[in-house]
Amino acid sequence: MKKLTLLLVVALMTIILCACSMESPFLKNAEEGATGEKTSFKIGFSISTLNNPFFVTLSEGAEANAKELGSEISIVDAQDDASKQASDVEDLIQQGVDIILINPVDSAAIGSAVESANAAGIPVITVDRSAESGEVVSHIASDNVAGGVLAGEYLLELAGEGAKVAMLEGTAGSSAARDRGEGFLTAVEGKVDIVSSLTANFDRSEGLTVMENMLQANPEIQAVFAQNDEMALGALEAIEAANKDIIVIGFDATDDALAKIEEGKMAASVAQKPEEIGKAAIKTAVDYLNGKTVEEFVPVDLELVKQ
Template sequence: MKKRILTLLLAGTMLLSMVGCASGETKEKQEGKTDKIKIGYDIYYLGNSWSVQQYQEFKWNVENNYKDQVDVTYVESDNDITKQISNIEDLIAQDVDVIITTPCDTTALNSTLQEAMDEGIKVILLAATIEGDSYDSLITVDEKEFGAAGAEWLAEQLGGKGKIVMLEGISGYSTSMLRQEGAMSVFEKYPDIEILADEDAAWDYATAKTVMADLLATYPEIDGVWSQGGAMTLGAIEAFQAAGRDLVPMTGEDNNGYLKACVDNEMEGIAVAKPTWLTRVAIDTAIALMNGEEVKKDNIYPVEKFSGLKEMEESYYPELSDDVWCGTELPEDVLKEVFK
């Protein structure tokens, strides 16, 4: 396993060890049950490759590592908060034991999650949070640190001055707002860095390529690109190339295509990781909660970040699709099948 991914796995193991073990019988034994834990898993979105890999990693873990412990009911919300609310209500009606969801909005889902908790259902937030406390456990990374890490690296690359553009994720998600907040906390320290534009590109390759093409047509001078990540940075690189413009320092995530492009073009970049193996931690947390164990409410993992061509070359999968995310525990043959 690659060195960088091993570091992430060790971080996951260390944080999971913080889950306290309670004495006594499991909930199932206390109630005289031997049934599997019933999990309702909300597939919040399948519109970008990271969310696809998150879902596939969850499903693979269920089928290969937890099939004797859990039964899962899947619902799909299509990045639609109204549909997500309806899906969570359906899971409540089905009397699942645990709901695992990635909130599409920071406030709109709160009352529905509280309804689930009032019914005795455990609620786990995976990879995104809410403004409130209507959940039992949150599994994510430090999103402010994610945004700040890329911003600090970019500011250093530019010597503290220059004209940049910003590519954001999807409005309404805590992930997008927190990453932007982290970045702005850094850029505010550099008055000679001018932000020419700040555009949403949905963490998506095609959207970012189009948005960046428009920005390049509008601004004859762009010295750097701060990207929240996803597949956006690869789209931005290709837009620069299509426009015949020299590549500039760009931040990104541990997207395989971005890492490949940095290595192939000898381009300076930084990759910050939000691993899809967080799904495995969510399942472990669900089991711990149902076993009556004391579980930490907010599990905020530190982000892994790496830059430099050597580190990037050691971390990406040269034989796999650009859509693969390197912070994963999925076997390479599974990744190859998922992203044919």
């Protein structure tokens, strides 16, 4: 009888140990979705600046989609400082995030930070602006060259051939500034007289100051292309203060710019849909971490918004 009891106790203990060693289906479901995909990741996102409505909307789109997909996101603001952005990316690496999204301040300078993430085995996705070096699994953006062409073609339509034109350039070294300028020049080169082209660093107050200087040097300017709406709005202030009637076309279709277009004060802006860029970046990140194949370039539609 004692021998039988001992055998029963041993058998019972074996069953308990086996049950404890098995993975709980409830724990599995907490980590994976119904399709077997993991739904919770730690995502780091370095934004060039949150002092620009476009990037605020972009970050909000990313944050909302990360929450919807059950992932944690840490957003850091580089404050338009390439050195700070490099430091921010190093911090995200030390935090052990699963993937890093980067909206570069400077496409050339960010390369070393991308390479640091590569060395740490952390995948990188660039957003809106590209990186010139380092390994990136995907780039999420509108086609800035095509957007520049849209702006150029519409400016030419409004101002006509031979018009005297100025261009406000974005941050030197950023792919967005380079690509938008390239597209614009492709559309208007040889057809208008570009009397001035200067950087205002995607900033409204700089756009105001630079436009004031442009008007003093070239009072005959008839049309302006600003590579983002913040610079366009600053330029518009300078133009109004000078009591001039000049065509102004921007890029991003921010709320402030759209209001000026509706009032008839700005001619147009190229709409980039920043919220959709942010959402697409998160979806691409989660897909990649789940082992899915992602495109090297994920384009987000754009359109010209005009009076």
